[in-house]
Amino acid sequence: MSRAFIAQTPGLHFGGAAVRQLAHRAGRTPFFAYDRSAIDARIRKLRSLLPSGMHLHYSIKANPMPAVVGYLATRVDGFDVASAQEMALALDAGAAPTDIGFAGPGKSQDDLRRAVATGVNVHLESETQLRLVTALGWELGVQPNVAIRVNPDFSVGHSGMRMGGGATPFGVDVDQVPALLRELEAREVALAGFHVFWGSQCLHAPTVILAQRQSVELVVRLASDLAAPPRFVNLGGGFGIPYFAGETALDINAVCEAMHEWLPRLYECLPGTKATLELGRYLVGEAGVYVCRVIDRKRSGGRTFVITDGGLHHHLAASGNFGQVLRRNFPVILGDRPDTASNERCHVTGCLCTPLDRLADDVDLPEAHIGDFVVVGQSGAYGRSASPLHFLSHPEPIEMLV
């Protein structure tokens, strides 16, 4: 792996003595370790650049470890959740129900009952959800808190994962929003907010800036039909982190500078509205490592295979099977000898009986021996919880917040 690529990966300072200490604490491999101080530093930096008044939510699906959620509860202004279990995690961490947004295209009646009963903001994504929520409000004798998740009528380039613009199961198309607003009014349900989510994993600052500006214009346009400005406007997130060689970090200074320009316009048009960003991987992704151990090495067809006790059942994303089109290597080091020059090209694999179980292809590392630690960086988000843990029935990985 190139020195520059490794150097830009903060979690990989867990090499040498640090990885041995972590392994001692974990008691066994494989494990995920998330670094509190790295999460804290990321949030402090971001807060120092954001305009005052910009609220910050954490999207729990990025990393739902209860200790991580609890740690973030003291550092963010609210949570975005996508299931009843995530909602329970946010409430258990002490978040106020009105600081929790519940999004998702397929909310069950049970999920919605819990959300309405606790007063969590339900981000409506269809007319069906609206009907269910108002019926539950009557049944439970409470005013439901609802927002409309809008499928934006713009689409962004350069975004790793597009989740809006064009035909999608997410949100309500812009042209259907006025009818939904009339329906809410007929049912005497107040609208608490708008939610615009345009995409994810974007490293290109001009794209983020444009998407945010367009989101503001969209929300201002939609809110002109309302009697009063909504309580909040969730403008999505989409801030990416560099996973692969050649990628560079998002220019957060540029993104936040632009915010100082567009946020006053939002406040001018919608006085009293709370503007919110929702971020997942940007807050926790770089703070985590996945550590497994070399359990075998062998030669086949002129190549060296380094086989570990980890794999895609713990870390699907690092194997390249979580939405990547072309498989690329996450940043990987040999934890025992992080500063030794590479002298062997090898394939690092997991322990599963499938050719998909690859942790690093054609990677240059110091010669790996049985017992050595392999450390995968950028593993604080979409790791354990985004992996098929039961596939092949191996032990689950340990998770630690350190």
Ligand SMILES: *Cc1c(COP(=O)(O)O)cnc(C)c1O
């Ligand atoms: C997944 C998701 C996020 C978080 O995405 P990241 O890329 O981890 O920041 C935010 N909002 C919604 C609606 C999501 O579905």
